[in-house]
Amino acid sequence: MSTATNQEVKAAKLDKELLLGAYRMACLSRRVDDKEIQLKRQNRAFFQISGVGHETLGVALALHLKAGYDWFYPYYRDRALCLQLGMTPYEMFLASVGAGDDPGSAGRQMPSHWGHKKLHIVSQSSPTGTQVPQAVGAAEASQYFALVKEAAELATSFHSDEVIYVSLGDGASSEGEFWESLNWACGRSLPVLYVVEDNGFAISVPVDVQTVGGSISRLVKSFPHLLVLECDGTDFPASYEEAGKAVEYVRARRGPALIHAHVIRPYSHSLSDDERLYKPDELRQEEARRDPLLRLGNLLRQEGLAGEKQLKEIETEVDREVREAADQALAAQPASPDTLLRYLYSPTVDPTSEHFDQPPRFNGEPRTMVDLINAVLRDEMARDPRVVIFGEDVADCSHENELPKVKGKGGVFKVTHGLQRDFGSARCYNTTLAEAGIVGRAIGMATRGLKPVVEIQFLDYIWPAMMQIRDELVTLRWRSNNAFSCPLVIRVPIGGYLAGGAIYHSQSGESIFTHLPGLRVVMPATALDANGLLRTAIRCDDPVLFLEPKHLYRQTYNRAPYPGRDHMIPFGKAKLVQEGTTLTIVTYGSLVHRAVQGLKTLEQEGILPEILDLRSLNPYDWELIAASVKKTNRVLVLHEDSISWGYGAEIAARIADELFEFLDAPVRRLGAKDVYVPYHPVLEDAMLPQPADIVRAAKELAAY
Ligand SMILES: Cc1ncc(C[n+]2csc(CCOP(=O)(O)OP(=O)(O)O)c2C)c(N)n1
Numbered sequence: 293m294s295t296a297t298n299q300e301v302k303a304a305k306l307d308k309e310l311l312l313g314a315y316r317m318a319c320l321s322r323r324v325d326d327k328e329i330q331l332k333r334q335n336r337a338f339f340q341i342s343g344v345g346h347e348t349l350g351v352a353l354a355l356h357l358k359a360g361y362d363w364f365y366p367y368y369r370d371r372a373l374c375l376q377l378g379m380t381p382y383e384m385f386l387a388s389v390g391a392g393d394d395p396g397s398a399g400r401q402m403p404s405h406w407g408h409k410k411l412h413i414v415s416q417s418s419p420t421g422t423q424v425p426q427a428v429g430a431a432e433a434s435q436y437f438a439l440v441k442e443a444a445e446l447a448t449s450f451h452s453d454e455v456i457y458v459s460l461g462d463g464a465s466s467e468g469e470f471w472e473s474l475n476w477a478c479g480r481s482l483p484v485l486y487v488v489e490d491n492g493f494a495i496s497v498p499v500d501v502q503t504v505g506g507s508i509s510r511l512v513k514s515f516p517h518l519l520v521l522e523c524d525g526t527d528f529p530a531s532y533e534e535a536g537k538a539v540e541y542v543r544a545r546r547g548p549a550l551i552h553a554h555v556i557r558p559y560s561h562s563l564s565d566d567e568r569l570y571k572p573d574e575l576r577q578e579e580a581r582r583d584p585l586l587r588l589g590n591l592l593r594q595e596g597l598a599g600e601k602q603l604k605e606i607e608t609e610v611d612r613e614v615r616e617a618a619d620q621a622l623a624a625q626p627a628s629p630d631t632l633l634r635y636l637y638s639p640t641v642d643p644t645s646e647h648f649d650q651p652p653r654f655n656g657e658p659r660t661m662v663d664l665i666n667a668v669l670r671d672e673m674a675r676d677p678r679v680v681i682f683g684e685d686v687a688d689c690s691h692e693n694e695l696p697k698v699k700g701k702g703g704v705f706k707v708t709h710g711l712q713r714d715f716g717s718a719r720c721y722n723t724t725l726a727e728a729g730i731v732g733r734a735i736g737m738a739t740r741g742l743k744p745v746v747e748i749q750f751l752d753y754i755w756p757a758m759m760q761i762r763d764e765l766v767t768l769r770w771r772s773n774n775a776f777s778c779p780l781v782i783r784v785p786i787g788g789y790l791a792g793g794a795i796y797h798s799q800s801g802e803s804i805f806t807h808l809p810g811l812r813v814v815m816p817a818t819a820l821d822a823n824g825l826l827r828t829a830i831r832c833d834d835p836v837l838f839l840e841p842k843h844l845y846r847q848t849y850n851r852a853p854y855p856g857r858d859h860m861i862p863f864g865k866a867k868l869v870q871e872g873t874t875l876t877i878v879t880y881g882s883l884v885h886r887a888v889q890g891l892k893t894l895e896q897e898g899i900l901p902e903i904l905d906l907r908s909l910n911p912y913d914w915e916l917i918a919a920s921v922k923k924t925n926r927v928l929v930l931h932e933d934s935i936s937w938g939y940g941a942e943i944a945a946r947i948a949d950e951l952f953e954f955l956d957a958p959v960r961r962l963g964a965k966d967v968y969v970p971y972h973p974v975l976e977d978a979m980l981p982q983p984a985d986i987v988r989a990a991k992e993l994a995a996y
Pocket of ligand 1: 369418419420421460461462463491493495561
């Protein structure tokens with residue numbers, strides 16, 4: 293490890309101006325923290341977390357990196373890094389007070405959750421570790437742009453030697469996403485610079501409890517291609533030297549690098565924490581002796597590079613700058629409540645608009661849903677070089693040299709079959725078995741302008757990616773006030789009626805996702821709709837969860853001829869599957885056909901249901917639902933997912949709320965039982981709604 297003992301030796305090699313500049317910047321960072329703490333105590337800021345103890349490390353790193361050229365995913369302790377990159381104290385205070393003009397988030401995000409479009413500081417969230425796969429995705433985009441020139445030409449910013457910076461704490465390095473990301477970044481030799489800022493504690497948990505053996509750098513040394521460096525992050529010259537080596541290694545495309553920097557955290561975790569409760573005094577005193585600002589000041593004095601007076605002048609000047617910036621920010625207007633709902637979705641591309649209503653131009657024999665999904669993926673890959681497909685088993689054969697010898701896998705359901713063979717391994721490839729990594733990396737790639745269409749193999753296995761979906765994918769545009777976005781498509785086979793799928797291959801769960809503002813959720817019931825809706829999903833500018841009922845993949849009854857390269861169906865537009873007068877059945881997915889199966893029996897009894905296939909679940913077609921209910925005055929909401937707190941609860945509640953005076957009967961719901969999908973077909977049948985259940989519910993409703 294590069295240690296404090298050689299601080300002076302290294303300092304001798306450094307320029308006086310550089311050291312004085314670093315001192316000034318570190319001071320500025322410290323004083324901004326101190327001022328923000330004061331504002332918080334005065335109730336004029338609402339949160340504070342400091343970068344104290346990490347200052348000279350941040351400055352050292354930023355001095356080797358290029359704002360607006362490299363890309364940054366900084367941890368919340370990276371105030372000094374952000375200042376050195378070009379963020380101003382005024383911009384930071386705008387975030388402290390939650391001003392409408394805060395360039396990071398317009399009052400939506402806590403301060404120290406950095407974001408700055410011009411500087412390429414990608415808006416950060418709060419979960420510890422989610423930033424890491426995204427940074428790796430941004431680096432994967434870099435590699436993709438280098439390989440696929442036509443995509444690079446469409447990129448807003450790409451440089452063949454750019455570095456993607458990501459930092460995290462010693463605590464965050466325990467998160468699975470860190471390890472998933474490292475496995476992938478090293479496997480692909482991606483241009484990522486990891487910095488683990490080890491201040492010895494994650495809130496109250498010491499690093500020896502956090503990390504087996506107490507040293508993250510020791511643990512990661514066996515990762516291939518990874519340059520691992522360790523330094524005392526409170527020693528500016530040492531940090532500067534190690535940062536230089538790491539950045540050079542990554543720029544030269546030799547692989548990722550990881551700097552393990554030892555720093556201190558003297559201001560407790562945040563203002564809500566008091567470290568005296570768990571840190572003994574001796575330790576705190578020892579840390580105080582390593583204060584990076586103190587050390588850099590001493591160095592400047594000892595080396596005769598600055599006298600007491602000059603350092604004082606720097607501090608006085610910094611104090612003035614900080615005071616003025618804070619005063620200016622305090623005078624700024626808070627974000628207006630009118631802006632609250634702005635930028636959940638793209639303000640420029642509306643997937644519910646007429647532009648996305650493009651009728652089919654049929655050609656050829658009827659084809660299955662699998663075929664027509666494969667067809668649209670092909671069309672879109674051919675149309676747009678930014679469309680990239682990855683997931684578990686989606687490629688034909690990971691080893692390209694073996695491709696000519698095999699037929700190719702192309703997904704466990706064969707939906708992506710032939711895409712690798714026809715478009716190359718840069719554009720369709722297998723990834724590690726790591727769902728958070730798949731979605732996290734896709735977010736990073738989409739942020740850089742690519743259009744990832746990723747596959748999660750079964751809905752049952754989407755949960756490791758849930759934090760990326762819930763806290764990142766759907767919030768990025770909103771929380772950054774439209775500075776950043778990550779439009780991408782997650783394709784997910786869903787549901788039962790397959791026999792033998794059981795509890796971990798047949799579950800539904802769409803309402804968990806329709807509950808997430810910022811996410812478009814779609815579920816087609818026919819091959820044609822799957823084609824038209826997926827094309828809309830790929831061409832739209834929002835994140836889309838594309839749910840594919842796998843029971844329907846190869847059913848002959850829902851086949852259709854190829855509808856042409858431009859067939860699109862707007863989101864939020866339901867399909868009138870069957871006109872009727874007695875009651876309305878609102879449904880989607882596998883239950884559309886099951887509802888149709890009951891028609892004959894019902895007609896014999898004079899019951900004529902109107903059947904609506906919603907197709908898109910968020911947004912959904914309220915107008916068509918309302919028009920139908922106003923006509924029939926009775927409604928059954930029908931779905932495959934379990935009944936309680938299900939998708940139907942929302943639709944039924946809204947009908948009861950807004951259409952009460954049109955109802956001649958209570959709104960009925962039919963869904964699966966509140967239990968898990970079982971293995972034996974007899975049990976599965978008992979769990980999921982069957983045509984006979986639908987007929988019974990419709991009759992009861994008609995008779996009410
Ligand atoms: C996924 C997740 N779990 C828990 C938290 C709450 N939390 C915020 S910071 C933190 C400790 C992080 O420690 P470390 O990564 O070492 O960074 P440090 O604060 O020490 O710089 C925790 C547990 C969180 N934000 N995200």
